[in-house]
Amino acid sequence: MANILLVEDDSGIQKMLSISLGAAGYELIKADSIKSGLVALSQNPISLVLLDLGLPDGDGKKFIKEAKMFSDVPIIVVSARDIESEKIEALEMGADDYLTKPFSIGELIARIKALSRRVGEKDESLSSEIMIGKLSINLVNKTVTLDSKPIKLTKKEFELLALFAKNRGKILTHTFVLENVWGRGYEKETHYLRVFMAQLRKKIEENPSIPQYIVTESGMGYRMNEPLS
Amino acid sequence: MEKLKSKAERLLEEIQKAEEGNFILYLGAAAGVGKTYAMLLKGRQLQQSGIDVVVGYLEVHGREETESLVEGLEVIPSKKIRYGGAEFGEVDVDAILKRDPEVVLIDELAHSNTHGSSYEKRYQDVLEILSHGIDVISTMNIQHIESLNDIVYSLTNVRVVETVPDSILERVDTFRLIDTPPDELIERLKNGKIYPQNRVESALNNFFTEQNLSKLRELTLRKAALKVSDELNEYSVAKRDGRRVQTNTVMVCIDHHEESMDAVRYAKRLSDSLKADFIALQITSDAPGNAQKSAQIRKHIRLAERLGATIISKISGDKTDAVIESVEEYGITELVMTRPKSRFFGLLFPNLTQSVMDRKPKCIIDVVPFEKKHPSLFEQIKPFEEMNDNLRYYLNSLAMLIAITGISFLGKDLLGIVNITLLYLLLTLFTAVRYGVTYSFFTALIGVLLFDFLFIEPFYTFSVNDLRYTLSFIIFLIVGYTSGKLSDGIKAKNKAIKNEETRFRRLYELSSKLGDFENEEDASRFAVEKLHAIFDSKTIVFIPDESDQLKIVSAIVNSEMFSSDECAVYRLPPNDLACTQWVYRNGESAGKFTNTLPNVEMTYFPSKAFDKTVAVVAVELPILDAPTYELLSAFMNTFAVSLWRIGLFRQNQHIKLVEASEKLTSVLFNSVYHELKTPLAAILGSVSTINTPEVIISDVSEKQLLENIEESALEMERILKNLLDFARLENGLIHLKKDWCDVEDIFGNAYQKALKQHPREDVTFSFDVDSSPIKGDFSLLEQAFLNLFDNALKYSKAGEIKVHAVQRGSSLLITVSNPSDIEGSELGNIFDKFYRAEISAKIKGSGLGLSIIKGIIQAHKGTINATKRYGEFVLTITLPIDSNDSQMNTEEG
Structure with a gap:
């Protein structure tokens, strides 16, 4: 059972993802800010992070930067921001994938699988x-x-x-x-x-x-x- | 300066004024002349002719005639302000602005508002109302005019406290003079028509004496006449034909002597005390420029300017003529000059002041005494370079003299004494024509001496036996002097005319061309080129940017033109930088040849329109004499007006753009609101069906409802995405991020997404793509083709959608065709925003798809066309392979 860390402050998305990802067999750990997200990442065995960029305590890119300093966990950015420069910046900082909201659960699960497989085969x-x-x-x-x-x-x-x-x-x-x-x-x-x-x-x-x-x-x-x- | 305002400036001033309200002032000599009455009468007249008139403030003083006039006029109640236990009524500006009439009547302009009002003076209330475009009619007595305060006091011994600055009177568009003869006025006072009976007695003893009233009446009439003459002047600046109403004008003559400073100051005091116009006249002769003298003259002109003088420059060989001409031309009443240097020299070389006085001009001449010492003879000696020409002329004259003397001496017997005299005379005339008075006089003098020495008995001495020859010598010298003087005058005049002509030609060129430019950069480049053509030196134009920082827009340095981009890296020395800032802030010239920061290399001029500095122009000048200064001033004015016009033009364009965008927004929202509501209704309906416990539905139905929800949500997403793209394209906010793209890749991505959105079983796609990569924005092109394929899937009849891409020269030619029933007549409209073809009536859509495609293709400098061919709808698209190579490169970022 893989643990997925969800860093997202919108309760609607949180609720939806915990139900759907839970049904798909993942354990979801929720954090609603950069700070609590980094704490959760350092204290739990996390196999993948779903990250929103617009967080109450700053830009999610800050999370990528700090997380990559102590962990090589794959990060999928899940954001409503649909600006190319923003996406590339996040990817170049170390994010592995970028999914624009709204997205379908099928798409998200496929991406999660693709990334976790690579990690598994490390x-x-x-x-x-x-x-x-x-x-x-x-x-x-x-x-x-x-x-x-x-x-x-x-x-x-x-x-x-x-x-x-x-x-x-x-x-x-x-x-x-x-x-x-x-x-x-x-x-x-x-x-x-x-x-x-x-x-x-x-x-x-x-x-x-x-x-x-x-x-x-x-x-x-x-x-x-x-x-x- | 009014007189010299350029036509364009006046025109613009008129336009600006027109946006404000019209200001009519009823002016009277004293209380009770009937100003208020006249104002109300006017108000009623206007009202009868259908104009919206209200009374903003009225003091009726219990006069019945007046009160009866108010009836029928709407009165805005005055604002009540309590102060010191009493209650005062003041003009309620807010109420008037809120009421927004066409004309408002406000009595007693000079009134001081009660403590606690928003403005101190009533005229400030009036100015505010005027600025909102409301016409104001007001009243005032002559003694309230500030500049006449002293005069009123001296005339009547009554000190008036409430005054109105003269600048307010300048704002008045129309004066109406209300005149009542003093005896009639006193009669009315006695009858209690002006003040209540109990105050009549004291009024009669103090202010309302017949003498006082007569004086004030005269003052009023004179002031009104002055205003009329001003208007006349403004009206016919070009026609300086002496038809003006007589007003006082003081003119001071400026030369390089230090006494000029005193004269200028004196003239200023004189013009102030006379309330007269103040003109400073500067005469430039044809004489070769002397840097020291020019600098001195510039200094005096700067002083005159600072003191508010209008500078007039004349180029003339004869200074006296120039002064007399100016006196007539500008209707000078007081001429200020400096005193002749000394009596002795005054006799030999008539001084300018003396000669002007001798011509008896029709004006008063004030002679200012001087005490300052002249520069020593040593200081006056010209530097060697300047002597060069002079020396050459002397040597040439001398050589010719020797030649003539030699010829005469050898052929003495053959020629005879008369012919020899004529030869010398010929030479004198020749030098007069060629070199001017100094050399002709020199030639005459030496000629006389040689003639006397060699040809007059006793020979080889300077003595003369026959005394008649002495007379000949004197005549000879007079001929030498006068002919030289004459030729000097002609030459000066010629050169002056030529200079004037070139100057006008240059200015004409500038003003005629400057009107054509639509942006500051082009206008600046043109100005820099023209200045460079005139002075052949370093020239820079600075224009403030949005943050009010001066930026170099155009420059020529070392005869090399710099564009604004290149200028960005050009660094000025700190002193020059300070200079530009100073000029910009103070609106006066600075730098070399001026009093401010003269140690820098260039001279900096402000380019001002309506007292606002719109640009700073720096020119490296060899010298700054009066004609140059005047030319530059005129140049700066023209340039400023041009920049101002460009600014207005841009503002206007911006407003149009905003209007268009607002209109678009409203159409967009109305249409989109409807588009979004449909899928939303489907979602809500489906969800509530599932969530309502009373409704029992089968698993199959539930799945169908969920699919319905998903579809509708996806539809909403598409609409939002389209809207966003559309808005970006419309606002020009899309910055293409161009990179090499594989067309096949673009098609593949777009096709897969389109298929997901509108899967169709009866339609197949065929791709025939043959192309190397093209340069473009991948995401945008993908979006364009997604829309295109989506459209094709939505509207196509059953059959095949064919996609072709082939390289044609430097372009990629793409055709997308599908079987369709679209009418050929509709093809012209399909790219319009919100246009929906008839066949699409039953299919969901916003009508934005094709206009987005068109926008994206055009942003890539491509073209798109729609045709109907053999029952197929064909879209033909061309895209440049590398749009950076095409000439029209307007891409940003």
Whole structure:
């Protein structure tokens, strides 16, 4: 039974989430401010945080910053703020995902699952093989198979895929991807990213127009998903 | 300064004044002349002609005739204020403003309000009412005018306590003079028509003597005439043809002598005591500029300006002429000049004061004595550079003299003595025409000496046997002097005309062009260019920003133009910075060649419209003489008026924008309110069905109701999202965050979301996308295509929705087509806000979808068109691959 910390001051959302997430098998610990949230995080075994940004004692981004100093718990921001710069800022501070209110419970549970799976597999991720759906990525041999058939990737394409695979469920901002695959100084070269992503999708996706593995989160970046079976 | 106000300034003043109420004042010489009566009569007349007139304050003094006039007029009750145990009635400004009539009648303008009123004086109440656009008719007696207070006292021995400043009278639009002859007035007083009987006696003995009344009457008539002459003047500034009513005008002549300062001060006192206009005249001759003299003159002009003088500058070879002309032109009654230097020199070289006096101008001449010493001869010696030309002229004259002498000496016998004389005369005339009086006189003198020495017996001595030659020599010298003087005068005049012409041409160019600009930056750039063209030196324009901080808007430094962005990094030295601030705050020029902060490199001028400094202009000048100063002043005025106009224009535009946005908001809210209410009703209905215990529903029904709730909530979310996008687009608040986007990715995301919103079984999508990435805002483009696909899903007939994307040159061409029944005639309207096509009547929607799409596409500098082709509705969209490359780059952020 995973413990989820909900940092949210709206009682309506609190009530709704404790019922729905409870029904989905999660234990919800509630906090209604940054301060009480940080206390709860430090005192309980928490496997994931749902965080609202507009909190009575400040901006939720402050929570991300402080929490990341002592914990690497995944954080999903759940906010009504629909401004790109705000989202990117939260992601770059260490949030793993960003969900805009209103959202459907189905969507939220899918995101929670994606993130907790990665955390659960943490030890395994040190191993050489990552399996996502029909995709199998060997980090040592740098080979990829789809449906057991090998696919040829260029070096950059592989690095790209590997980065997403290692960060399953997490939204990766353009800046983050460019910096990790191409290196520092390339943060603004989104043109590369678009071209390589299109190539990569052609190779791994059944229908590149409607990608299943790496989806585009508009205005934020990309995220690797476990494809719907 | 009134006289010299530019036409544009006066025009603007008129406009501003027009927004305020009209102010009519009934002026009388004493109580009882019938002012109040006349005011009420006027009020009734206005009322009869359908104008909304109320009485704001009235003192009837128990006069029956007056009281009868009030009947039928609405009276605003006066505000009661208790002070010192008694109760006083004052003008109730708030009540009047609330009542908001067209015209209000307020008696006794000079009245002092009771302690505890919001204003100290009644005229302040009146000003406030006027400022709200209400016309005021008021009354006042002549002795209350502040500037006449002393005169009234000296005339009548009665000290008037309640006075009204003259500035208030300047605000009056129309004066109505109520005149009653003194004997009639006394008669009325005796009959008890003015004061109650018990006060008649004391009034007759003290104030109401026939003598007093006559004097006051004269004063009143004169004051009224003065006002009329002012108006006349304002009316026909251009026609200075001497048809003005005679008023006093004091003029002082300014030159570089230090005595000018005393003269200016004296003239100020004189103009004050005469209540006269004050003009300072500055005459510039053609003589080569002497920096020291110019600086001195500037100093005197600054003093005159500070003392409120209107500066007039004349360029003329003959100073006397210039003074006489000005006296006639400006209707000068008092001319202030300095005393001639000394009698002896006065005889040889007629002093300006002397020569002006000799011309007997039609004015009083006041001569101010001087005591100050002149600068020593040493100080007057010109620096070497300035001597250059002079030296050259002397040497040239001398060389020609030697040549002529040589020729004459060699051909003495052949030429004869008469021709030799004529040769010398010719040379004298030549130098007169070429170089001017100094050199022609010099040539004449040396010529006479050489002629005498070489050609007159006894030869080789300066003595003369035949005494008749002495007369010839004198005539020779006179010819040399007068011809030189004459040619100097002509040259000065020519140059003056030429200068004047260039000046006018430049000003004309400036004013004609400055009217065309729609923003400060362009106007400033133009002004800087023009100033640079005139002075060929460093020029900077500063304009205050919203936070009242001066910013460089345009500059030319080292002949290089700087735009406002580049100027932002330009740092001024601290002294110059202080200078700009000082000029901006004080509205006077400062910097080099002025009395304020003269140690900086440039001279800083304020550009003022209606006493408000709207810009500061810095120019690096080699010299600041009167014509330059005048040119710059005129330039600054024109520039200021232009900036002012731009400001008004912008304000006007802003108001229009606000109006449009308000209208839009109301339409938006009405429409959206309805749109939101529908899904809300569905949600509430479904929830209450489930929650009501009496209603027993099956699990299946419950599930259906819940689905209904979910659908409606999603619909609401969509409407809100659209609204937000729409509002942002409308307000221009959307800042594109452009980045490289994969079109296929955009389509994929939009398609999946659209499908979730409106799943349809009978419609399929087909994509045919061939494109490299384009530069755009991913989220916005996704939103646009989400709306587009959503529309297609909602309105399409069963069939296939085809999406094509292909690169055409530097653009991406996208077509989205679906089978549709839409009428071709409706296509023109579908992009309008809130427009809903006929076929969509049964489908939920706000009518905002397509206008949002259009807004987003246009923000990307793309185009969108709708056509009907073979039963298909086709949307054609073009998007530039990289809109940053296109010329129209107005993107922000």
